[in-house]
Amino acid sequence: MAMKALDIYKLLPKTNCKKCGFPTCLAFAMKLASGKVDVDLCPDLDEQTRELLGGATRPPIRLVAIGAGERSFTVGEEFVLYRHERTFYHQPGLMMQVADTWPEERIEGVVARVRDETFHRVGEDLSVDGIAFRWESGDADRFGGVVGTVEACASVPEVIIADDPEAQAAALAHCGNFQPLIHAACADTAEAMCDLARKYGCALAVRAGDLEELKRLVGLCRDRGVENLMLDPAPATLRDFLARSVEIRRRAVERTDPDLGYPVVFDTVPLGLPDAATALGILKYAGVIIIDELGPASTMAALTLRQNIYTDPQKPIQVTPGLYPVNAPTGSAPVLMTVNFSLTYFTLLGYLEAAGIPCYLFIVDTEGMSVLTAVAGGKLTETLVADAIKTTELENRVDHRVLIIPGYAAPLSGKIEEETGWEVRVGPGDAAEIGEYLETGWEA
Amino acid sequence: MSEEHNPEPGNRILEVRLGATKAEGGTRERVYTVGGAGTFPFLGAGPAAGHPPRIALEICDDTRTWSPIVLREVGDLAEDTGAWAAAAETTFGADMVRLSFTSTRQRGFDDFASLGTTVEEVIGATKYPLIVEGSTEPAIDSEVYRRIGEAAEGERVLLGTAEADRYRSVAASALAYGHAVVAQTPIDINLAKQLNILLHETALPPERIVIDPYTGTLGYGFEYSYSVMERIRSVALQGDADLARPMISSAIDSLNVKEVREADPETADEVAIRWEFYAAFSALIAGAEIVCVRHPGTVALLREALRALLEGSHPQEEAYGDESA
Numbered sequence: 114m115a116m117k118a119l120d121i122y123k124l125l126p127k128t129n130c131k132k133c134g135f136p137t138c139l140a141f142a143m144k145l146a147s148g149k150v151d152v153d154l155c156p157d158l159d160e161q162t163r164e165l166l167g168g169a170t171r172p173p174i175r176l177v178a179i180g181a182g183e184r185s186f187t188v189g190e191e192f193v194l195y196r197h198e199r200t201f202y203h204q205p206g207l208m209m210q211v212a213d214t215w216p217e218e219r220i221e222g223v224v225a226r227v228r229d230e231t232f233h234r235v236g237e238d239l240s241v242d243g244i245a246f247r248w249e250s251g252d253a254d255r256f257g258g259v260v261g262t263v264e265a266c267a268s269v270p271e272v273i274i275a276d277d278p279e280a281q282a283a284a285l286a287h288c289g290n291f292q293p294l295i296h297a298a299c300a301d302t303a304e305a306m307c308d309l310a311r312k313y314g315c316a317l318a319v320r321a322g323d324l325e326e327l328k329r330l331v332g333l334c335r336d337r338g339v340e341n342l343m344l345d346p347a348p349a350t351l352r353d354f355l356a357r358s359v360e361i362r363r364r365a366v367e368r369t370d371p372d373l374g375y376p377v378v379f380d381t382v383p384l385g386l387p388d389a390a391t392a393l394g395i396l397k398y399a400g401v402i403i404i405d406e407l408g409p410a411s412t413m414a415a416l417t418l419r420q421n422i423y424t425d426p427q428k429p430i431q432v433t434p435g436l437y438p439v440n441a442p443t444g445s446a447p448v449l450m451t452v453n454f455s456l457t458y459f460t461l462l463g464y465l466e467a468a469g470i471p472c473y474l475f476i477v478d479t480e481g482m483s484v485l486t487a488v489a490g491g492k493l494t495e496t497l498v499a500d501a502i503k504t505t506e507l508e509n510r511v512d513h514r515v516l517i518i519p520g521y522a523a524p525l526s527g528k529i530e531e532e533t534g535w536e537v538r539v540g541p542g543d544a545a546e547i548g549e550y551l552e553t554g555w556e557a
Numbered sequence: 558m559s560e561e562h563n564p565e566p567g568n569r570i571l572e573v574r575l576g577a578t579k580a581e582g583g584t585r586e587r588v589y590t591v592g593g594a595g596t597f598p599f600l601g602a603g604p605a606a607g608h609p610p611r612i613a614l615e616i617c618d619d620t621r622t623w624s625p626i627v628l629r630e631v632g633d634l635a636e637d638t639g640a641w642a643a644a645a646e647t648t649f650g651a652d653m654v655r656l657s658f659t660s661t662r663q664r665g666f667d668d669f670a671s672l673g674t675t676v677e678e679v680i681g682a683t684k685y686p687l688i689v690e691g692s693t694e695p696a697i698d699s700e701v702y703r704r705i706g707e708a709a710e711g712e713r714v715l716l717g718t719a720e721a722d723r724y725r726s727v728a729a730s731a732l733a734y735g736h737a738v739v740a741q742t743p744i745d746i747n748l749a750k751q752l753n754i755l756l757h758e759t760a761l762p763p764e765r766i767v768i769d770p771y772t773g774t775l776g777y778g779f780e781y782s783y784s785v786m787e788r789i790r791s792v793a794l795q796g797d798a799d800l801a802r803p804m805i806s807s808a809i810d811s812l813n814v815k816e817v818r819e820a821d822p823e824t825a826d827e828v829a830i831r832w833e834f835y836a837a838f839s840a841l842i843a844g845a846e847i848v849c850v851r852h853p854g855t856v857a858l859l860r861e862a863l864r865a866l867l868e869g870s871h872p873q874e875e876a877y878g879d880e881s882a
């Protein structure tokens with residue numbers, strides 16, 4: 114179980130010697146409790162205390178790095194089951210598979226997509242993270258050859274999927290130095306796989322459908338000196354994956370089962386249902402998701418979902434009040450007032466961009482309340498609007514004095530006119546109708 | 558970190574029945590119970606698993622603001638609300654139709670008689686339970702909900718939508734004509750709770766309320782909706798009875814976002830379906846009992862996914878939408 118700062122403090126030397134880099138033992142205890150520092154920073158602990166504190170304060174899920182170079186990524190070091198409890202930190206890597214039995218052009222096609230395709234969304238470039246090579250030919254040399262060819266033209270993180278150590282060795286001979294994930298060891302192959310993982314310093318996935326067996330494999334690998342491990346719960350259905358991944362995460366973050374404190378790999382390909390499986394992996398704790406050749410529409414939706422789920426929920430649900438130009442407006446463009454509730458803003462922005470009509474989005478501060486709630490709760494008032502007109506210097510930005518307000522703010526239209534001296538027009542109550550409204554109804 | 562992960566044993570999401578058979582005073586050949594679960598979605602088996610979620614296809618009576626991608630896909634059906642509703646069940650495989658009276662959104666709408674006619678037409682054309690969405694304009698709410706409610710009397714439809722400052726007309730109609738109500742609040746767990754309390758004061762029984770915590774579109778605030786659904790389910794299972802209600806989710810703006818609208822015509826259907834699917838599927842995982850989409854292609858994709866999530870947890874008939882009368 115996780116420990117509280119005071120309980121940790123009781124076990125520290127209480128000398129405030131500062132060798133840990135913190136001014137007092139209590140300060141260090143607080144950092145430890147939040148999982149932000151490693152217990153080893155205090156040199157004055159006996160072995161037993163170090164073990165105890167380490168087990169209780171280290172991130173409950175180990176951080177594992179995949180790949181080398183610019184596009185390498187890390188997964189693990191998560192603390193919660195639900196993002197509203199804190200946040201999720203390390204988004205899963207999406208690894209698109211190629212099989213060594215495929216014709217060259219097909220492999221090249223996937224590799225080129227993974228290497229070059231990016232989508233730009235709200236200030237971020239989104240792309241699939243790497244390639245997963247699947248050994249299907251039964252021929253180790255052929256597998257090695259395919260990995261070698263791809264290696265020569267793309268430097269992206271990789272997963273090597275082969276349950277046979279010889280096939281792994283053939284592939285690793287080409288890419289082992291770039292820290293691919295070795296997938297996957299089972300009871301029979303654990304020794305040989307561990308030797309390969311140690312030789313190249315790679316992370317190793319262990320695979321079993323039963324959590325007790327997974328734990329046994331983890332123990333085996335750790336005994337052979339491999340610490341960078343991932344867990345593949347070998348699901349046969351979406352339901353299996355959900356149940357096993359949730360159970361692994363629960364036991365890890367509750368610290369009841371430290372042997373399950375490793376990130377999860379989800380090989381979605383054998384399950385079919387590529388969209389559902391990919392979405393499920395993103396939502397329910399996968400660290401690496403091996404995906405089939407998703408089409409561009411699926412890829413874009415999956416990457417967007419990942420971006421959403423890995424957004425910090427502490428981030429306020431508000432947008433900054435102010436004047437937002439949409440579609441390059443000039444001084445004669447309409448001014449649309451609305452509230453700073455994020456969803457209202459994003460929804461309206463989506464429609465306005467789609468309609469392609471130049472305008473200003475004039476966002477007033479209702480502390481993140483929707484139009485309805487803000488009007489009903491007296492948060493949206495004529496004074497608020499008048500003040501916002503002043504602070505945004507709206508009068509200097511446009512050469513007219515017409516303000517379009519949301520349909521649900523209609524009860525305020527008279528008062529806003531009086532207070533601001535602007536002519537008020539009542540727009541539609543539904544954002545979907547804004548395009549039509551501007552095209553037909555608006556003249557300054 | 559404040560909320561426990563483990564549901565209190567014995568706590569359950571309230572069951573809401575939708576649709577009424579002949580014996581019950583309606584005409585539905587199939588009725589549903591939603592809710593009932595005592596665990597997080599798809600983790601339970603037996604009684605704790607609750608009832609399977611349902612997939613609704615949204616249609617409307619005035620297509621002017623409806624997605625052109627969907628209109629292209631359904632073709633002439635869009636001109637005939639009854640036929641569109643029938644196709645939703647038979648051709649597209651939805652569990653239910655959600656009929657949206659978009660005609661009421663026009664400025665100065667006053668053709669109230671048409672609402673009753675359309676409701677009757679859709680009831681005649683369908684066999685499964687229905688969701689009906691009325692106006693969004695408080696000034697005409699009372700007339701709109703009265704007409705809709707009356708025309709569907711006895712069918713136990715799910716009537717939408719009650720909001721914090723305009724719930725009386727919907728609730729009154731539901732009470733008078735025997736329907737259930739969608740209670741929508743803007744992604745806030747406390748507001749959701751408050752609205753349920755307000756509805757309680759109208760004497761609407763709790764087992765006739767479905768919560769809609771509002772679903773933002775994928776890429777446009779969806780994360781808030783996802784988490785508020787997870788939280789509602791979580792505190793409900795901790796014992797908060799005001800929130801232990803089935804949830805409905807509809808990312809209604811999915812087909813209007815830039816990514817979908819600007820997709821080139823060749824791939825527009827693909828993009829539209831994925832945009833709806835990823836949000837609706839995630840809503841199911843977060844705890845929604847009814848998910849609503851507009852593109853017929855999304856229904857099939859969701860159906861397959863739902864089967865794989867329900868595998869083994871429900872009697873075959875019920876899981877696949879055959880709770881026959």
Ligand code: SF4
Nearest residue numbers: 129130131133138155
């Ligand atoms: S090094 Fe250890 S004993 Fe010294 S101040 Fe830090 S915690 Fe306390």
